[in-house]
Amino acid sequence: VTAKAGLYTPTDQIVLLSPDNIDSVIFNSSRSLLVEFYASWCGHCIAFSPTWKGLARDIKEWKPAVDLAAMDCAERRNRETCYNYNIQGYPTIKFFQAFSKRGSKGLHIRDVPHDVKTLRQGIVNLLESNVEAWPPACPPLEPASEVEIDNFFDSNNVEYLALIFETADSYVGREVTLDLLQYENIAVRRVLSSEQGLVSRMRVTDFPSCYLYYANGNYTRVTVNIEARSFYSYALQKLPRVARAGKPQGANDSHSKSTVDREWREFNRSRVYMADLESALHYSLRVEVAAYPEIRGEALSALKLYISVLAKYFPGRPVVMNLLQALDSWLTDYKEFKVSYSSIKAVLDNAGEVPNAVLPNEEKWVGCQGSQPHYRGYPCSVWTLFHLLTVQAAESTSSSDPLDVLKAMRSYVKNFFGCRECATHFESMAEDSMGEVTNRTTSVLWLWARHNQVNSRLAGALSEDPQFPKIQWPPPDMCPQCHSVTGGEHEWKQGAVLDFLRSHFAADRILRDHLE
Numbered sequence: 356v357t358a359k360a361g362l363y364t365p366t367d368q369i370v371l372l373s374p375d376n377i378d379s380v381i382f383n384s385s386r387s388l389l390v391e392f393y394a395s396w397c398g399h400c401i402a403f404s405p406t407w408k409g410l411a412r413d414i415k416e417w418k419p420a421v422d423l424a425a426m427d428c429a430e431r432r433n434r435e436t437c438y439n440y441n442i443q444g445y446p447t448i449k450f451f452q453a454f455s456k457r458g459s460k461g462l463h464i465r466d467v468p469h470d471v472k473t474l475r476q477g478i479v480n481l482l483e484s485n486v487e488a489w490p491p492a493c494p495p496l497e498p499a500s501e502v503e504i505d506n507f508f509d510s511n512n513v514e515y516l517a518l519i520f521e522t523a524d525s526y527v528g529r530e531v532t533l534d535l536l537q538y539e540n541i542a543v544r545r546v547l548s549s550e551q552g553l554v555s556r557m558r559v560t561d562f563p564s565c566y567l568y569y570a571n572g573n574y575t576r577v578t579v580n581i582e583a584r585s586f587y588s589y590a591l592q593k594l595p596r597v598a599r600a601g602k603p604q605g606a607n608d609s610h611s612k613s614t615v616d617r618e619w620r621e622f623n624r625s626r627v628y629m630a631d632l633e634s635a636l637h638y639s640l641r642v643e644v645a646a647y648p649e650i651r652g653e654a655l656s657a658l659k660l661y662i663s664v665l666a667k668y669f670p671g672r673p674v675v676m677n678l679l680q681a682l683d684s685w686l687t688d689y690k691e692f693k694v695s696y697s698s699i700k701a702v703l704d705n706a707g708e709v710p711n712a713v714l715p716n717e718e719k720w721v722g723c724q725g726s727q728p729h730y731r732g733y734p735c736s737v738w739t740l741f742h743l744l745t746v747q748a749a750e751s752t753s754s755s756d757p758l759d760v761l762k763a764m765r766s767y768v769k770n771f772f773g774c775r776e777c778a779t780h781f782e783s784m785a786e787d788s789m790g791e792v793t794n795r796t797t798s799v800l801w802l803w804a805r806h807n808q809v810n811s812r813l814a815g816a817l818s819e820d821p822q823f824p825k826i827q828w829p830p831p832d833m834c835p836q837c838h839s840v841t842g843g844e845h846e847w848k849q850g851a852v853l854d855f856l857r858s859h860f861a862a863d864r865i866l867r868d869h870l871e
């Protein structure tokens with residue numbers, strides 16, 4: 356049995372347990388923990404692993420209250436630990452309440468459901484059943500009474516109190532409460548439809564529905580496309596002055612200029628800018644590739660493929676296209692096994708004097724500006740560039756390899772992308788699922804879905820610009836028709852997403868502000 360890799364990786368938002376960390380993760384922790392003990396060879400565990408990963412993504416905001424972990428009992432060094440926790444069959448799920456004592460074996464969860472929704476609701480039930488060991492970061496989940504709400508601002512120093520009105524059997528209120536637990540300046544409470552006084556005073560008629568209640572007694576209804584958890588959580592998380600705790604907080608809606616000594620360019624967050632795309636080309640070709648004085652073999656093929664898809668699909672200004680086409684034909688004609696960067700640079704700088712061919716020689720971020728110099732910029736432009744190329748390729752009539760753009764991105768990232776850890780992650784996603792892509796349309800959706808997977812992994816990470824939180828994109832206010840809710844669960848409408856991407860990354864919609 357090779358259990359080396361297990362079924363989960365550190366990027367799954369799941370704590371990977373080993374004999375070295377298990378005790379410190381489980382015991383005396385301020386959060387509750389749900390642990391899956393599995394064996395990587397067991398088919399049932401393999402089948403269950405996407406659900407466990409999906410659950411981890413779904414409740415990643417709940418981490419300070421409850422976290423997920425996994426231990427591979429097939430791995431030799433883990434076996435004894437699994438015996439000590441009385442694990443006999445796989446997978447076994449155990450719940451450890453907050454502040455569990457050393458030696459506790461946890462609560463064995465039987466008849467584990469196999470869908471994210473039922474598992475998530477089960478977690479809410481488990482949290483609620485552990486009143487004596489309430490995780491300190493977990494807000495109250497029980498329904499609020501009219502009196503509590505009337506006196507709420509006497510003892511709570513937040514700007515917003517969000518009230519979710521719902522029936523007793525609904526989980527939406529508790530789920531939104533947990534989704535917001537890491538956010539400052541807001542509290543969420545559920546109110547039952549049976550709370551007659553408040554319901555009639557606020558004239559609430561829909562269950563569920565969400566209201567914002569203010570210290571002065573005023574209230575407003577939160578308008579959403581669909582009355583469901585994902586819509587409420589997104590709307591509340593992006594309220595002015597609400598921000599993820601522990602993040603340096605600039606003013607939420609105005610850019611804090613004091614910390615940035617660069618010119619700030621106003622931009623529309625729902626548009627693509629040519630300045631970012633040209634800056635991506637400049638940085639990748641003049642800075643990133645320049646780190647390799649000599650390019651050979653696989654790396655040279657990667658560079659050739661990258662330039663060829665740019666020459667074919669990049670909807671650039673004529674001068675830029677002339678330069679990319681000159682570089683493409685030069686590289687196509689280049690038959691040696693290796694090339695020196697200096698000869699590539701000569702073509703980039705147009706030493707051969709091709710008429711009207713220039714690649715701008717600077718980085719100028721517009722839609723990819725960060726609130727601080729170390730946020731966004733180049734990686735943002737790399738995503739934007741390749742999304743754009745997948746869409747341009749899907750619109751083209753070219754008969755070349757339908758996967759050319761994804762292959763170009765994969766090999767460019769693998770060979771040249773300066774963030775090496777990003778490259779490793781991206782390569783493993785490509786290895787996992789790029790094989791399922793068969794045509795240009797599914798290429799567009801594949802890259803969109805993988806980018807959202809990365810967004811989900813990076814939400815709350817140190818590299819996240821607090822002014823540009825990592826969200827599942829496009830959010831409901833950008834593309835209402837992309838979202839739907841079935842049985843209370845969020846679902847993407849892939850057809851609508853595809854239409855949206857086609858229009859968002861359309862050549863004739865790219866804004867040309869701030870170009871020389």
Ligand code: FAD
Binds near residue numbers: 776829
């Ligand atoms: P970005 O994620 O860069 O997105 C740029 C823009 O694209 C957004 O502003 C939005 O308009 C749009 N967008 C967002 N989501 C989607 C989507 N699903 N489909 C289409 N468009 C979308 N950073 C790490 O810390 N760890 C990593 O492992 C890592 N891996 C990376 C792998 C690759 C291939 C790349 C290009 C970048 C990686 N990064 C990684 C960087 C990270 O993903 C972000 O690019 C960076 O943090 C800047 O974030 P941002 O806020 O500008 O948004």
